[in-house]
Amino acid sequence: MKQTGTSRISGRARGALSLALAAGVLAPVVLGAAPAVAATPTVSCTSGKAGLAAKLSKDITAALKGRKSTTAVALYDRTTQTNCSLRATTTYDSASVVKATVLATLLWDNKKHNRYLTQREIDLTTAMITKSDNNATTSLWKQLGAAKVKAFLKAAGMTHTVPGSGGYWGLTQITAQDEQRLLTLLTAKNSVLSDSARTYELDLMRKVVSSQRWGTPAGAPSGVTAQLKNGWLPRATHGWRVHSTGAFTGKGHDYAITVLTHDNKTMNDGIDTIQAVARAVHKDLSPVAAANATIAPPAAPQEAVPAVPEAPAVRMLTATPQP
Numbered sequence: 001m002k003q004t005g006t007s008r009i010s011g012r013a014r015g016a017l018s019l020a021l022a023a024g025v026l027a028p029v030v031l032g033a034a035p036a037v038a039a040t041p042t043v044s045c046t047s048g049k050a051g052l053a054a055k056l057s058k059d060i061t062a063a064l065k066g067r068k069s070t071t072a073v074a075l076y077d078r079t080t081q082t083n084c085s086l087r088a089t090t091t092y093d094s095a096s097v098v099k100a101t102v103l104a105t106l107l108w109d110n111k112k113h114n115r116y117l118t119q120r121e122i123d124l125t126t127a128m129i130t131k132s133d134n135n136a137t138t139s140l141w142k143q144l145g146a147a148k149v150k151a152f153l154k155a156a157g158m159t160h161t162v163p164g165s166g167g168y169w170g171l172t173q174i175t176a177q178d179e180q181r182l183l184t185l186l187t188a189k190n191s192v193l194s195d196s197a198r199t200y201e202l203d204l205m206r207k208v209v210s211s212q213r214w215g216t217p218a219g220a221p222s223g224v225t226a227q228l229k230n231g232w233l234p235r236a237t238h239g240w241r242v243h244s245t246g247a248f249t250g251k252g253h254d255y256a257i258t259v260l261t262h263d264n265k266t267m268n269d270g271i272d273t274i275q276a277v278a279r280a281v282h283k284d285l286s287p288v289a290a291a292n293a294t295i296a297p298p299a300a301p302q303e304a305v306p307a308v309p310e311a312p313a314v315r316m317l318t319a320t321p322q323p
Contacts, residue, residue, distance in 0.1 A: 043073065048081035056084050056284050063276040069261040070238070071273055074176035076184060077255035077285055084281075087176065089160055092260045094172040095231030096132050097243045100205065101161070101182060102140050102169070103129060105152040107197035109144065117200075129204035129229065132212060141169045155192050157181055170233060176258045183247045183256035186227075202227045202247070214271055215244025216257045219279035221286045225250045232270065238262040242270025244278070257281055 043060045045053035056075070064071055064086075072087035094101075103125050110117065117125070124140055127133035141149075149163045158178035164171035186198050186205075193201075205227035217226040228246035235241070242264055247256045259277050264270040 043084055043086045045075075045082065045084040047077075047083075052080055052082055052284065053084075056082065056281065059280040059284055060084060060086070060277055063280045064273070067269075067273050067276075068263060068265065069242075069270055069273040070263040071277070072176040072258075072260040073277055074180040074258040075255065075281055076180055078188070079252065079254050080285070082255075082285075085177070088180075089175050089177050090260075091160065091162075091173040091175055092243065092262055093170065093233060093235070093238075093241050094164070094174040095170050095233035095241050095243060096134075096137075097179065097229050097231035097245055098164075098169055098172045098174065099128050099132065099137050099231075100201070100229040100245065101149070101152070101158075101172075102137060102144070103201050103204070104156070104182060104186070104193060104197075105144055105149050106140060107201060108152045108155065108193060109148055111194050111197060126204060129201070130207045131209055132230075137169060138167070141167065153178075156185060170231075174260070176260050179245050179258040179260070180256055183245060183258065187247050187249060187254065187256065205229055205247070215274045216246030216259060216278045217248075218275035219282040220248055221251065221253065221282060223251045224248050224253050224286075232267055234267075240264035240267050240270050242267055242274065244274045246278075248282075253286065255281075255285060 043057045043064075045057040045060075047053040047056070060073060070087075072090050072092065073084060074086075074088050075082065075084040077083075106117075106121065106125065121140075124136040127136040128140065146163050146165075153159070153161050153163075158181050160173075160175040161178045162173040163169070164173075185193055186202055189195060189198075206225055208228055208230075212230055213226070213228065215230050216228055220226055226246055226248055228244060230245070231241070231243045233241045239262060241260075241262045243258075243260045245256075245258045248254075257278060259274040261270045261273050264273070
């Protein structure tokens with residue numbers, strides 16, 4: 001993929017309104033001071049390839065040094081049997097990355113009832129994943145209900161994920177470990193998701209619009225297929241949540257990366273952190289291909305959401321919860 005660098009978000013006030021609603025939550029505009037620089041973490045890695053675990057641990061740690069983001073990282077590479085983790089069971093507000101779970105729940109439920117997607121569901125799921133459309137997500141979240149989402153999470157082994165209450169799907173509590181679990185289910189045959197379901201979801205994830213293809217694809221080897229879902233949300237505590245999940249396949253590669261962040265002063269801070277980690281991972285897993293990859297800065301990311309009125313005196317963003 002051809003991604004790196006930082007992006008500038010024009011129209012800060014308008015952008016904050018749209019981006020906060022992107023998580024389907026009640027989210028105050030972030031006006032506070034920058035958080036203190038987080039202590040440099042220690043990344044734990046194991047690998048079946050000699051020397052790779054130590055190199056990844058060193059390079060991911062270096063990528064995070066001096067950054068203000070509180071970051072969770074999970075990596076799994078099937079080819080080399082490599083795992084890396086950092087704060088893998090720490091919970092974060094999901095923002096829009098939960099949309100991949102919403103789709104997986106729908107596909108899992110269809111398999112249980114031996115039914116196909118309706119044209120309405122095809123339209124909604126396409127908008128939800130490729131454009132990160134919130135109205136589509138809310139419709140599907142209401143259709144499924146919390147009970148089905150919880151049942152899928154149990155079947156999938158995503159034991160630390162807790163659906164957002166009151167219809168606030170963007171406040172679902174997620175972990176890097178569980179997001180990796182979903183990516184591994186999507187990229188290998190299993191009893192939870194059918195082959196056709198996995199193909200359908202991955203196809204939508206590889207068709208995410210160009211303005212949202214930042215994050216984990218940064219520095220990926222050319223020719224590798226990137227399937228991703230990102231999310232971003234500002235709140236009064238912990239600043240901007242900025243997340244990116246990606247599965248990378250083809251050209252002999254088969255690995256998945258999850259990077260979750262909060263305590264970002266701006267959205268760009270979160271993007272920078274994620275892309276620094278991603279570049280380190282891609283370089284270490286495929287040093288020659290990654291070094292030769294042509295990289296361009298991403299466009300300013302925007303979610304496809306309707307305009308939202310701002311309360312005149314409160315400066316509070318609202319979204320209507322589902323019953």
